[in-house]
């Protein structure tokens with residue numbers, strides 16, 4: 001067992017997220033003098049190895065859910081307040097009117113806002129953004145890995161995979177991934193084997209999170225991560 005896993009198991013600080021169906025109230029009861037201090041975490045919030053709620057282990061929507069309606073940002077503004085959206089609407093309308101008056105082209109509408117359950121683009125990643133980006137990197141790297149890698153390339157790929165459970169910042173993700181890799185050693189023999197192995201590891205996480213399994217045939221992994229669909233919609 002690697003050091004991080006041993007440390008986490010020994011200190012027993014990893015708390016997996018409760019079921020999304022849980023109706024537990026999102027409160028942290030205040031400690032009293034006669035009861036041991038035991039934080040009750042809000043649904044979806046994960047405890048980190050330092051004994052504090054782990055932000056990078058938690059989905060943004062679960063962090064947001066725990067915030068009181070009307071709560072303010074660090075700058076003291078309310079992000080959901082109507083004033084900013086109405087002022088941007090007014091600005092957009094003014095730009096359109098000016099364009100019509102000047103005979104210039106009407107400015108394009110701004111890109112639709114990021115769905116509210118995802119962190120805004122300028123914010124640090126949550127567990128989902130980090131996961132999506134990491135899977136994108138890993139599957140794409142596997143798709144372009146040589147058919148017949150040199151011993152040096154194999155060794156580097158092994159190092160990359162073995163480093164993940166040690167370095168991945170979502171501690172409970174890292175722990176479970178490390179356990180899975182121990183039971184299912186990486187296949188670095190070539191891109192076919194590696195793509196399948198990685199797809200199966202991703203499916204383990206999908207199963208844990210109640211998501212659909214992906215078809216791990218080379219045809220499907222290549223379509224998703226290298227060639228795009230036959231209809232040419234990604235060309």
Ligand SMILES: Cc1cc2nc3c(=O)[nH]c(=O)nc-3n(C[C@H](O)[C@H](O)[C@H](O)COP(=O)(O)OP(=O)(O)OC[C@H]3O[C@@H](n4cnc5c(N)ncnc54)[C@H](O)[C@@H]3O)c2cc1C
Pocket residue numbers: 127128129130131132133134135139164172173174176177198199200201202203205206209211213214221224
């Ligand atoms: C090593 C690792 C461990 C993780 N562990 C946890 C965890 O314990 N708890 C947690 O909440 N989150 C974990 N995550 C994050 C989680 O896997 C997702 O990335 C996150 O929930 C966002 O999911 P998503 O639905 O956007 O799609 P993702 O699961 O991120 O997948 C991105 C895209 O990959 C494709 N895809 C899906 N499955 C496969 C597959 N099997 N093979 C190839 N392509 C596929 C799909 O097109 C999908 O849209 C982990 C991520 C990583 C990299």
